[in-house]
Amino acid sequence: xKEVEQDPGxxxxxxxxTVAFNCTYSNSASQSFFWYRQxxxxxxxxLMSVYSSGNEDGRFTAQLNRASQYISLLIRDSKLSDSxxxxxxxxxxxxxxxxxxxxxxxxxxxx
Amino acid sequence: NAGxxxxxxxxxxxTGQSMTLLCAQDMNHEYMYWYRQDPGxxxxxxxxxxxxGTTAKGEVPDGYNVSRxxxxxxxxxxxxxxxxxxxxxxxxxxxxxxxxxxxxxxTRLTVT
Numbered sequence: 001x002k003e004v005e006q007d008p009g010x011x012x013x014x015x016x017x018t019v020a021f022n023c024t025y026s027n028s029a030s031q032s033f034f035w036y037r038q039x040x041x042x043x044x045x046x047l048m049s050v051y052s053s054g055n056e057d058g059r060f061t062a063q064l065n066r067a068s069q070y071i072s073l074l075i076r077d078s079k080l081s082d083s084x085x086x087x088x089x090x091x092x093x094x095x096x097x098x099x100x101x102x103x104x105x106x107x108x109x110x111x
Numbered sequence: 112n113a114g115x116x117x118x119x120x121x122x123x124x125x126t127g128q129s130m131t132l133l134c135a136q137d138m139n140h141e142y143m144y145w146y147r148q149d150p151g152x153x154x155x156x157x158x159x160x161x162x163x164g165t166t167a168k169g170e171v172p173d174g175y176n177v178s179r180x181x182x183x184x185x186x187x188x189x190x191x192x193x194x195x196x197x198x199x200x201x202x203x204x205x206x207x208x209x210x211x212x213x214x215x216x217x218t219r220l221t222v223t
Contacts, residue, residue, distance in 0.1 A: 099212065103152060104153055
């Protein structure tokens, strides 16, 4: 089993739609979780951290379910500018100083 | 404050040639990383460093060497380039906590 798994998509949604991405991780001892965004041919950038109690940043909501080892990202009222690949990131299994990137989920928001 | 910079941005090599990719950060970060990203695949860790003078292997270290002689710089070397090393290389840095990584713009390398 891979350390971090994501549905690769692509997700093609109309503007204004709500879309949810899921991510599972294998190391139950993981403590830190993030969502990064990567635009085509650009570097990844932090979108938001994921806290145990869940957190929201504008149209974006992140949830963590430790029991199921599952992270989610919900995007409401999708914009064309949300089109990107979304990377789930979890701190590494074998070392406190590594983080593991999931393969990413591709989102295309269609006019 | 430039953040993380990478040199060069693009490079074409012939099989067997060598080159060094330079990563520089001005945020005084302790940890630095080199990743490669291939089409349709996620980021794969090549080597990383938790401080000046230290390096460690990541997931795909074969064919690469690294050095961290100065805290702000992390060099990635290819001693004898192979077509399988055609990829986009990203450097990143962070502090021990929080875990947020800051990435450079990437180096697009083609080996023919």
